[in-house]
Amino acid sequence: MSEVFQAFAEMMQSRSRATLNHRPQANGQQERSVKTVMQSVRVYAEDPLQQDWDEIAEKLIFAINNSQDGTRKETPFYLVHGWDA
Template sequence: MYITDIDQRDWDEYAEPLTFALNTSYDITRDETPFYLVHGWDARSTLEATLAVGDTSHRDQKTRTRDSAPRSHTVPKRTVLQNEWCKQWFERSRCISQTSTNVIGTNRVKPGYARKLANMWHGPFRVAERVNDVAVRLETAGTPYQLLPIVHVSKLKAVREFPPLPMVQLTIPADERFDFD
């Protein structure tokens, strides 16, 4: 495209036609326009919108057929499911309490070591206090780790704490017990 101004200050004259040209160009792989993929209907120029040029029934029927396809119903359902998943993930990441034990993930690897074999989790640490919604202060006193005690919540992972195994006392005397091995 040729621009008449040497300093290219006349882009505002070309921005709208260029945008319209990009939005109405057909994509070869999907056989649709980018405007239709985003908005669900074909873009028309201001002249086409104000004046019905030619027979528009074919174009309107094609749009109605595409809009009634089952594909138009799957997009909102998928969006709702993605929103619910994001809410659940956000709530899970916020549920770090001061009573839980956590390990911290770091991106640092010692020089000369392979990243895929490195232990990226360090700890365990206890959460001393919650600074804000996305940051916590760790209890690092008495540990050999030298790190900044304020950490982002996404870098923490809860440590599984299993209950102690039950202790069962045998009430049968040893001479009456039958052991087989």
């Protein structure tokens, strides 16, 4: 795990759970979420004038948690908690 992602996971108090690499049905949605987060953080952090990426992490996670899933037509937050944020 990269240092950036480790710092991000620690800040979000996230626990890593390993799954098999070749089981998309087990980790596809999570992998897409992580990819989206990493792309967003990387683009922001690579700009030399915006090194405060950790300050936008909460807003980024809020945006991801409240984005509607294409298959289930619900937000990830709703699927976990049973109510919208």
